[in-house]
Amino acid sequence: MRFPLALTTKIASHIIKHKVLRTPKFAMVLQLEPLHTCNLTCTGCGRIREYSTSLKDMVPLDQCLAAAVECEAPMVSICGGEPLIYPHIEALVDGLREQGRIIYICTNGMFMRKKMREYMAANWTAAMERYLGQLVTEDLVSEKEAQQIRNADGAAREKATIRPSRWMYWNVHVDGLEYTHDLIVEREGVFKECIAAIRMAKILGFQVATNTTVYKETDVKELEEMFKYLSWLNVDGHTISPGYDYDAAKKDMVKRLGKDPKAFFLTREMTRDKFKDIERWGKAFTIFGTPVYQEFLAGKRELTCTAWAIPTYNVRGWKAPCYLMTDGHYPSYGEMLSKVNWEKYGVVDGVARDPRCENCMVHCGYDPSGALGTNYQRGDNWKNMKYNFGARPKRYTHGNEVKAFTGVSIGKGHLAEAKAAVNQELGGRKSAYARGGNALATEHMTHETHAEMPSTGGGCGTGNSDRDTSQREELLEKISSTRRL
Ligand code: SF4
Numbered sequence: 068m069r070f071p072l073a074l075t076t077k078i079a080s081h082i083i084k085h086k087v088l089r090t091p092k093f094a095m096v097l098q099l100e101p102l103h104t105c106n107l108t109c110t111g112c113g114r115i116r117e118y119s120t121s122l123k124d125m126v127p128l129d130q131c132l133a134a135a136v137e138c139e140a141p142m143v144s145i146c147g148g149e150p151l152i153y154p155h156i157e158a159l160v161d162g163l164r165e166q167g168r169i170i171y172i173c174t175n176g177m178f179m180r181k182k183m184r185e186y187m188a189a190n191w192t193a194a195m196e197r198y199l200g201q202l203v204t205e206d207l208v209s210e211k212e213a214q215q216i217r218n219a220d221g222a223a224r225e226k227a228t229i230r231p232s233r234w235m236y237w238n239v240h241v242d243g244l245e246y247t248h249d250l251i252v253e254r255e256g257v258f259k260e261c262i263a264a265i266r267m268a269k270i271l272g273f274q275v276a277t278n279t280t281v282y283k284e285t286d287v288k289e290l291e292e293m294f295k296y297l298s299w300l301n302v303d304g305h306t307i308s309p310g311y312d313y314d315a316a317k318k319d320m321v322k323r324l325g326k327d328p329k330a331f332f333l334t335r336e337m338t339r340d341k342f343k344d345i346e347r348w349g350k351a352f353t354i355f356g357t358p359v360y361q362e363f364l365a366g367k368r369e370l371t372c373t374a375w376a377i378p379t380y381n382v383r384g385w386k387a388p389c390y391l392m393t394d395g396h397y398p399s400y401g402e403m404l405s406k407v408n409w410e411k412y413g414v415v416d417g418v419a420r421d422p423r424c425e426n427c428m429v430h431c432g433y434d435p436s437g438a439l440g441t442n443y444q445r446g447d448n449w450k451n452m453k454y455n456f457g458a459r460p461k462r463y464t465h466g467n468e469v470k471a472f473t474g475v476s477i478g479k480g481h482l483a484e485a486k487a488a489v490n491q492e493l494g495g496r497k498s499a500y501a502r503g504g505n506a507l508a509t510e511h512m513t514h515e516t517h518a519e520m521p522s523t524g525g526g527c528g529t530g531n532s533d534r535d536t537s538q539r540e541e542l543l544e545k546i547s548s549t550r551r552l
Pocket residue numbers: 105106107108109112113114115147148149174175240252527528529
């Protein structure tokens with residue numbers, strides 16, 4: 068099966084229960100952001116910018132657990148920021164498990180191996196030696212770390228840890244192969260660390276998923292290579308979602324100066340072009356979601372946004388109307404459902420009810436629409452069932468031939484090269500980097516200023532999109548022009 072039976076059954080029964088009760092709006096997945104602090108400063112991350120004034124704030128553990136109880140979503144995606152920085156992450160995972168929920172820990176992967184070493188130390192028995200031996204042989208754990216695991220003291224053995232469970236997935240943020248991913252996260256070595264963490268997690272019996280945002284500049288051939296590689300690593304599934312930009316100033320330029328919107332936006336048309344192969348990928352790889360959403364992405368049908376089904380809860384409360392846009396925060400899910408005028412959002416029959424929704428086709432707005440039967444067409448239920456209850460796609464056995472390490476991390480300075488390149492004069496005009504004296508990097512490191520930076524839809528840390536996206540575009544332009552595949 069594409070998704071373990073118990074988990075598929077849990078989600079299906081949740082939908083059936085609410086259909087029988089005729090609940091007009093209900094939650095399917097809770098996006099829980101216990102904090103917005105992050106160890107990375109990715110290009111285009113909306114979260115660390117939108118919430119730049121509350122990066123030190125955290126949602127108390129009991130409030131996190133209460134939010135899950137309140138919205139009753141069967142699945143909770145713990146995101147942020149970087150959730151492994153949250154000091155109560157282990158207790159949060161345990162608490163959500165006690166509530167019977169399916170848990171995704173959406174992480175940039177940088178602290179995963181540390182958390183898994185802690186798990187091994189706390190649960191060390193001689194029977195684990197063969198796994199530890201393999202981890203050392205494959206350079207995923209050093210000999211020194213292995214000794215620390217074997218000789219764990221009382222404190223390490225008593226520590227609460229994150230354990231493998233069929234109810235829990237590590238959900239690792241991967242936006243491409245090494246060169247692209249490291250550019251987007253603006254740090255060399257991150258892709259390499261993510262892959263090491265994924266390999267270690269699979270050896271220890273964890274379930275691992277990945278989460279990818281597709282940008283205007285994303286090369287879809289590279290994505291396919293990435294899926295082959297991840298399949299070969301035995302990754303259990305993938306979420307993929309289009310990012311998109313909305314910028315009021317640019318929109319105004321389009322209107323006043325008659326510029327082509329395609330120069331700025333990942334329009335619906337462009338998204339459909341990027342996702343034209345999504346159904347084929349869905350057959351070849353374990354792509355999560357519904358085939359109905361895939362048809363929508365491929366341009367074969369329309370769906371109506373159901374952002375209320377994937378609500379976001381964070382330090383300011385329930386964020387409305389969706390993960391991407393913020394028009395307000397509410398103290399309870401019920402109040403958000405009743406006070407937000409949901410008819411104001413989304414695109415219906417090709418007409419955007421809100422200009423910010425015009426080009427949005429993101430997973431958190433439309434994947435639940437496919438599962439909930441919005442815009443139902445005959446055969447949809449069968450299609451969804453066949454997809455999720457059907458056989459899981461086979462592992463791609465030639466993944467070792469994929470040139471995944473396309474950037475040569477650490478030491479070669481490919482990130483510095485790309486930044487230097489975008490700092491140069493671009494076609495007679497100065498780049499945003501040059502204009503800002505490369506302020507971007509400094510600003511990222513401090514997190515203190517409220518940057519005039521962008522955002523894109525979908526994936527870890529993306530959000531409010533009403534920002535200048537020129538710096539990100541220039542960096543990503545560079546990815547396209549110097550792609551080494
Ligand atoms: S996108 Fe995710 S990993 Fe990157 S800075 Fe934002 S929260 Fe952190």
